[in-house]
Amino acid sequence: xxxxxxxxxxxxxxxxxxxxxxxxxxxxxxxxxxxxxxxxxxxxxxxxxxxxxxxxxxxxxxxxxxxxxxxxxxxxxxxxxxxxxxxxxxxxxxxxxxxxxxxxxxxxxxxxxxxxxxxxxxxxxxxxxxxxxxxxxxxxxxxxxxxxxxxxxxxxxxxxxxx
Numbered sequence: 001x002x003x004x005x006x007x008x009x010x011x012x013x014x015x016x017x018x019x020x021x022x023x024x025x026x027x028x029x030x031x032x033x034x035x036x037x038x039x040x041x042x043x044x045x046x047x048x049x050x051x052x053x054x055x056x057x058x059x060x061x062x063x064x065x066x067x068x069x070x071x072x073x074x075x076x077x078x079x080x081x082x083x084x085x086x087x088x089x090x091x092x093x094x095x096x097x098x099x100x101x102x103x104x105x106x107x108x109x110x111x112x113x114x115x116x117x118x119x120x121x122x123x124x125x126x127x128x129x130x131x132x133x134x135x136x137x138x139x140x141x142x143x144x145x146x147x148x149x150x151x152x153x154x155x156x157x158x159x160x161x162x163x
Contacts, residue, residue, distance in 0.1 A: 011118045012059045012073040014052040016130065019138040020045065021053030025146050028153040054150060056128060056141045061151040063126035072118055074129040079111030 024030065031050060035043065055073055062071040080102045117123075117132040127134045128141070 010062060010071040011115060012055045013115060014055045014073040014075050016075040017049045018053040018056055019140050021049035023050060023053055023146050025149040053141060057147045057150050060126045061147050070123060070125045072123055072127045072129060074114045074118055076111035076114055077106050079106045079108055081108060
């Protein structure tokens with residue numbers, strides 16, 4: 001598909017919460033088990049962080065497998081969106097904080113700036129970006145075995161679902 005459509009860049013929006021993610025290379029199937037809403041706060045955080053960590057690994061492996069393509073991941077910073085709409089607040093304090101957050105964190109437009117930067121600037125293949133600059137990844141996102149195993153697992157899953 002990359003050659004067919006002359007794709008030049010793939011930009012994955014991850015999160016600064018990726019270090020909280022856990023990917024067990026021996027139990028990759030756990031990553032695709034999704035409970036029905038409403039999701040408890042701790043389960044939601046775990047699923048979200050792990051999915052964002054997986055996106056970083058996929059972006060890096062895509063850069064490795066297709067070096068003529070630029071593949072990066074980024075985090076937009078803490079932005080006000082309705083992403084957690086299915087997470088039930090378990091306290092009055094959380095309910096109040098939920099109402100105040102739009103006043104103190106980035107707007108969606110502000111959060112989009114790093115995405116725009118990565119689209120229009122010359123960036124490093126396989127890099128991770130935040131606040132319109134390249135950032136170093138934490139150790140949790142630097143395991144080559146997890147990266148390769150996750151890629152293979154995903155390829156096999158896609159084959160199963162599309163055949």
